[in-house]
Amino acid sequence: MLEVRGVTRRFGEFIALQNATLSVAQGEFVAIVGASGCGKTTLLRLIAGLDQDYAGEITLRGARIEGTSLERGIVFQEPRLLPWLTLWDNIAIALDNAPLSASAKKNAITAQIALVGLTGFEKSYPAALSGGMAQRAAIARALVGHPSILLLDEPLGALDAITRMRLQEELLRIWRHEGVSMILVTHDVEEAVFLSQKIVVMDSHPGQVTASVAIDLPLPRERSSAEFCALKGEIFAALHDNAAAKPPEIEYLI
């Protein structure tokens, strides 16, 4: 459904992403892992349409991506809720331009808030929400317009370990409930193995895709099972190969 073919993004002389290729099938959950600076966020922003200055081709259902679209929902690293809007309005804003009746919008928002478990907090302002609650609200905002693909840019990276594990389970539940394709950018290998059906491994200098590993464990996954750990080991090995294939970086300070 989503095809990224030979995409290169330069910032002046710096090559943030070189010849990246990957595909996401309808309803598939794909994780992108890699060290910081490998261009995974750059790639996600290109898919989101927030950045359009690239060489190569990105298509969704055969149509080239031009700018942002409500068909592609995005959750950022931080919740990015508007502090002057209530939780309800922060989610409703995603439907400002949806061709729905007022009552249909109301139903969609109510259902989405229930799905992320925030019923009862509709009138709260973001300042009164915990980090985990705020990120759930951000997920609800991205999903309320029923996009065909959801882009997640390290959405759980800033949360504590326990909240993160709970939200991973919720993300899985939401994915199964909504049947939406998802691309999750993360540097947490366990998170990637726990959630996704396919893991794309990236490397830096220049940013590039180096491996693609299918995760065919049945859901829900047991984090301590032997198969789970073996797959984690495989991803770590792929990341390590990336690091080992390069000469150590030496900087000269003059």
Next chain:
Amino acid sequence: MRGNIKAFFRERRYIGAILPLSILGLWQASASFGWIEPVFLPAPIKVAEAFWYMLTKQDLPRDVWASLFIIGQAFIYGTLLGVGLGFAAGLSRPVELFFGGTINTLRHIPSVAWIPLIVVWLGLGAPAKIVVLAKSIFIPVFLNTLQAIRGIDQNFIELAQALKLNKRQLIRRVILPAIVPVVMVTLRYSAGLAWALVVIAEGISGLEGLGFLIFRAQNLLMTDQLLVCMALIGLIGYILDRLLYLAQRRLLRWQRGFGGSYA
């Protein structure tokens, strides 16, 4: 009421009353013991009597109204123009370039220095003062509105892009609420400045208003009336700021709870 009195003592709010009461006591003592000539500092009761006299026998309400009329109009025009033009400049670089330099230069000419010229043009009445005051409110409001828009987190603009908001929705949902904190502080600050300027403008030119009264009282050595004017100017300034503060708190109720539980 009883709760208020309790809080007055339990939270030690009476501490704030010590200084004004002491000053009042000292004032009364200086009158009672004849420390200071009454022509320089009349007794508190004489000032209260002067207030009553001005209220009933003279035209004090008309003069207060004249001053309020000027600052009210100036505040509306200055604010509308400042926010409007600040907005236009904030959303359009050419507009900013067109006005920015001129306004940044003009703001170094103090408002008081404008009064003589504007009075020559518009006469001694209210219009000249309204123009000068509106200008003194317009400049900080314009500059701070523009700066507040420039200071909006780029991430919010990107979010608006991702949500496909059009320009009107971007303004209503993101830009307007984002600049309210800065604009409200500027309004309170410039309203205070403008209120002081009313007094000066009325003192320099004109035949009515609190500023006229206070300078007339000085010329006639009517220190009691002079003190009445000072007290009224202070009180009205306080009330104006309080009203704006309440408006600010209402508009910014989403800010309450900051420093809360955001991880």
